[in-house]
Amino acid sequence: xxxxxxxxxxxxxxxxRTWLNVxxxxxxxxxxxxxxxxxxxxxxxxxxATIDALYGGGQYWQKLYDPYDPLSLTDAHxxxxxxxxxxxxxNEATPILIRQATxxxxxxxxxxxxxxxxxxxxxxxxxxxxxxxHRNLKGDGSIPALIGTRMAKxxxxxxxxEITVQWRDVxxxxxxxxxxxxEVMKTPVQEIDNDQIWISLDxxxxxxxxxxxxxMVVLKQKVKDQKSEATFKNVPGWNxxxxxxxxxxxxxxxxxxxxxxxILYTILLFLALLAIFxxxxxxxxxxKKEIGTLMALGMTRAKIxxxxxxxxxxxxxxxxxxAALYGIxxxxxxxxxxxxxxxxxxxxxxxxxxxxxxxxxAGLMIGTTLLVLLSTxxxxxxxxRRIARLKPTDALRGRLS
Numbered sequence: 482x483x484x485x486x487x488x489x490x491x492x493x494x495x496x497x498r499t500w501l502n503v504x505x506x507x508x509x510x511x512x513x514x515x516x517x518x519x520x521x522x523x524x525x526x527x528x529x530a531t532i533d534a535l536y537g538g539g540q541y542w543q544k545l546y547d548p549y550d551p552l553s554l555t556d557a558h559x560x561x562x563x564x565x566x567x568x569x570x571x572n573e574a575t576p577i578l579i580r581q582a583t584x585x586x587x588x589x590x591x592x593x594x595x596x597x598x599x600x601x602x603x604x605x606x607x608x609x610x611x612x613x614x615h616r617n618l619k620g621d622g623s624i625p626a627l628i629g630t631r632m633a634k635x636x637x638x639x640x641x642x643e644i645t646v647q648w649r650d651v652x653x654x655x656x657x658x659x660x661x662x663x664e665v666m667k668t669p670v671q672e673i674d675n676d677q678i679w680i681s682l683d684x685x686x687x688x689x690x691x692x693x694x695x696x697m698v699v700l701k702q703k704v705k706d707q708k709s710e711a712t713f714k715n716v717p718g719w720n721x722x723x724x725x726x727x728x729x730x731x732x733x734x735x736x737x738x739x740x741x742x743x744i745l746y747t748i749l750l751f752l753a754l755l756a757i758f759x760x761x762x763x764x765x766x767x768x769k770k771e772i773g774t775l776m777a778l779g780m781t782r783a784k785i786x787x788x789x790x791x792x793x794x795x796x797x798x799x800x801x802x803x804a805a806l807y808g809i810x811x812x813x814x815x816x817x818x819x820x821x822x823x824x825x826x827x828x829x830x831x832x833x834x835x836x837x838x839x840x841x842x843a844g845l846m847i848g849t850t851l852l853v854l855l856s857t858x859x860x861x862x863x864x865x866r867r868i869a870r871l872k873p874t875d876a877l878r879g880r881l882s
Contacts, residue, residue, distance in 0.1 A: 488791040498760055505753040506800030511808040512749055513849050516742040522840035524735040533606045534670040536727045538700040541719045546696050554581050558694045562716055565698050573704045575602035576695035578685050582648040586636040593676045595648055597685030604701045611664045612681045623661035624684055629674025633665045640665050650689045754860045761793055761864040786865045793861020797854040815839055
């Protein structure tokens with residue numbers, strides 16, 4: 482108890498030197514928590530948006546389907562197996578049929594993906610119900626279609642516009658129809674937006690002569706938890722892709738960004754710890770006579786070392802308090818309002834949306850506090866090892882041996 486009182490008195494008595502170190506450490510607290518919370522929030526935000534709009538609880542891919550190989554779409558279709566169709570009947574899954582197509586906006590052509598989805602599905606947040614609402618377009622023969630804002634902007638389309646779409650059916654025969662844009666949907670998920678047109682599943686199956694066929698089937702969220710593993714493995718001709726596989730790119734991006742950010746706050750923490758190390762060295766040098774007096778009064782070297790170490794550790798405690806005073810209001814404000822992203826982020830391929838919303842957890846707060854406290858304690862202890870070799874008579878004369 483006496484050691485703690487002496488350490489606290491010495492810390493307070495150091496004045497401006499103490500508070501400079503405390504402020505530097507508090508910045509490390511806030512920046513570490515902010516950066517980690519930012520990337521946690523980015524990961525959660527992208528995951529949630531993509532799962533809700535596209536991935537659901539996982540996907541069945543027809544065995545020939547490769548999302549990175551457009552040529553695979555020619556043969557990547559098959560009749561949905563009975564065990565998967567039973568999930569569709571219970572509204573626990575929805576099929577999607579994908580075909581390559583070409584559009585002709587403003588006199589030039591552009592390759593796109595023509596996708597069919599059940600308008601009555603409730604598995605994904607994609608507003609497919611609008612296709613049902615506009616199924617009969619005044620008898621003009623146009624097919625109702627959905628596009629995203631990015632697609633609309635890139636080809637100059639608006640709600641109510643018509644565009645000619647050409648594709649090949651299952652026999653390789655070219656066909657074309659006019660499609661009317663019944664809605665331009667705004668979504669952060671670019672995988673359902675860029676160069677894609679969505680129409681009703683039964684229409685695309687009819688137009689391509691593929692009745693009952695699909696390229697993939699998306700499961701409803703948490704359905705896999707309610708079914709046995711055998712349900713998802715024993716589907717001949719179809720490969721089940723779980724969320725871990727589908728979200729691998731997102732996790733890799735967040736991991737890469739986290740590693741890059743860790744370099745920044747490691748440098749900041751190192752500079753703050755360097756200041757504390759220098760303060761400890763200077764303190765030992767200036768307080769030689771005090772150390773000799775304490776030894777002469779019977780305080781052991783171990784207790785003196787403990788005293789200086791506790792003094793250094795107190796910097797971390799004070800820094801945590803100071804960081805809480807200005808850091809908590811700041812971080813709460815950012816978490817509520819978010820960080821607006823520039824327009825260029827809209828082309829990166831990830832569902833960031835218009836803002837990034839940091840996510841902080843108790844584990845992040847406690848982990849950061851323990852990291853800074855432990856680092857500060859170790860750095861405070863290192864210079865004090867010299868006290869173990871110090872003789873009381875030399876210390877009283879102001880010498881370090």
